[in-house]
Amino acid sequence: SQQGEEDPQALSIQEGENATMNCSYKTSINNLQWYRQNSGRGLVHLILIRSNEREKHSGRLRVTLDTSKKSSSLLITASRAADTASYFCATVSYGNKLVFGAGTILRVKS
Amino acid sequence: SQTIHQWPATLVQPVGSPLSLECTVEGTSNPNLYWYRQAAGRGLQLLFYSVGIGQISSEVPQNLSASRPQDRQFILSSKKLLLSDSGFYLCAWGTGGSSDTQYFGPGTRLTVL
Numbered sequence: 001s002q003q004g005e006e007d008p009q010a011l012s013i014q015e016g017e018n019a020t021m022n023c024s025y026k027t028s029i030n031n032l033q034w035y036r037q038n039s040g041r042g043l044v045h046l047i048l049i050r051s052n053e054r055e056k057h058s059g060r061l062r063v064t065l066d067t068s069k070k071s072s073s074l075l076i077t078a079s080r081a082a083d084t085a086s087y088f089c090a091t092v093s094y095g096n097k098l099v100f101g102a103g104t105i106l107r108v109k110s
Numbered sequence: 111s112q113t114i115h116q117w118p119a120t121l122v123q124p125v126g127s128p129l130s131l132e133c134t135v136e137g138t139s140n141p142n143l144y145w146y147r148q149a150a151g152r153g154l155q156l157l158f159y160s161v162g163i164g165q166i167s168s169e170v171p172q173n174l175s176a177s178r179p180q181d182r183q184f185i186l187s188s189k190k191l192l193l194s195d196s197g198f199y200l201c202a203w204g205t206g207g208s209s210d211t212q213y214f215g216p217g218t219r220l221t222v223l
Contacts (some may be wrong), residue, residue: 004153030208042200042214043154050209088153096208097169100146100153 004032004089004101012107019076021104023089024069030092032065034074037086037103046074046087081110112137116201116215123222129174129188131218133201136182141203143184144212145176148198160184161206196222 007022023032031050035043049056049065049072056063062075076083086105090098113136123129135141142161146154156169158176166176173192177185184201199218204210 033211040198040217040219042216043202043212045211045213048209048211092208092210094208096206096210097156097159098210098212099156102151102153 004091004099006087006089006101006104008104009102010105010107012109013079015079015081015108015110017079019079019083019106019108021074021087021106023072023074023101025072025089025091025101026070027091027093029067030094030096032063032072033090033092033098034061034063034072035088035090035100037088039085043088076106079106079108081108084108112203112213114201114203114213114215116199116218118218119216120219121221123191123220125193125222126190129186129191129195129220131186131199131201131220133184133186133215134182135184135203138182138203138205140181142206142210143178144202144204145184145186146200146202148200148217150197154200158186191222193222196220 004023004025033048034046037043047058047063049063060077065072086103088100088103090100115134144159145157148154160178174188201215202212204212
């Protein structure tokens with residue numbers, strides 16, 4: 001079963017704009033991860049944030065985690081056409097298995 | 111560096127035929143291995159995972175089975191495919207543990223007609 005739910009389901013922006021995707025989950029977690037999937041390809045790990053962390057950065061990516069609201073957000077700044085992909089959050093609870101959400105489809109128009 | 115291979119890349123099979131998808135990992139030892147299925151426009155559903163040779167855990171009762179005959183080889187099988195088995199199958203490996211990051215193969219697109 002899916003734990004994470006991404007919002008929005010689809011997002012279309014212009015190149016150079018920022019893109020924000022949200023993820024909500026239901027149970028306590030050990031960490032939360034974000035992955036990217038280009039069309040018809042495997043997933044690529046982007047960033048991991050632990051339950052005791054509130055914010056993390058990696059290049060143009062910024063991830064926040066609010067465990068009281070059971071939610072996370074992924075911000076991509078200064079988006080590029082190459083950022084066009086599906087983005088998934090995945091939670092890790094005790095048991096160490098990833099549970100993926102349904103994903104957000106991001107389209108960056110040049 | 112580690113790499114993960116899956117084959118075939120695409121497969122079209124008739125209903126009732128058998129299935130064998132293979133996944134191999136290079137550059138690491140004793141990885142955790144995973145099989146996922148992704149329906150169109152959806153997230154990933156974990157089908158099987160393995161923490162060692164011959165050790166398989168099934169997450170969802172279904173028409174499929176998995177085997178791990180060697181440390182870095184993971185096979186997904188079916189004796190008789192159903193229409194509902196169509197989808198995108200992804201293999202992944204990880205080092206295990208609570209902060210495990212998973213590394214995915216390129217996937218196999220299976221169409222059952």
